[in-house]
Amino acid sequence: MSPTDARVAVLLQEIRRDWESVRAHAARAEGTDPASGAPEAAYVALSLDHAYQALETLILRVERALGLPERAGATWHAALLADASREVPGLRPAVVPREALPDWEALLRA
Numbered sequence: 001m002s003p004t005d006a007r008v009a010v011l012l013q014e015i016r017r018d019w020e021s022v023r024a025h026a027a028r029a030e031g032t033d034p035a036s037g038a039p040e041a042a043y044v045a046l047s048l049d050h051a052y053q054a055l056e057t058l059i060l061r062v063e064r065a066l067g068l069p070e071r072a073g074a075t076w077h078a079a080l081l082a083d084a085s086r087e088v089p090g091l092r093p094a095v096v097p098r099e100a101l102p103d104w105e106a107l108l109r110a
Helices: 003-030 038-065 076-084 098-109
Strands: none
Touching: 003 038, 038 076, 076 098
């Protein structure tokens, strides 16, 4: 296995682990009724926050591997999502559907 193949294999493992984290946290949120009380609502909120953090980690990991520039400043989260909703020709497809941006942006503001 070449060094490049080894780096790609490690990257794929990391991305799979990130995605499983997104799924696991989202499933926890989905499986809890936030209307049941304050503890349940807090659990849902925390689970969604962890799911979102895992998604950001996954997107950042892919961007770093592709050599794309990192963001800085107060709006880097919004810029990450906006950029993830666009295809980077020759590098990657859109990662987040454009239709999801308003919902994600509302969640970030909450």
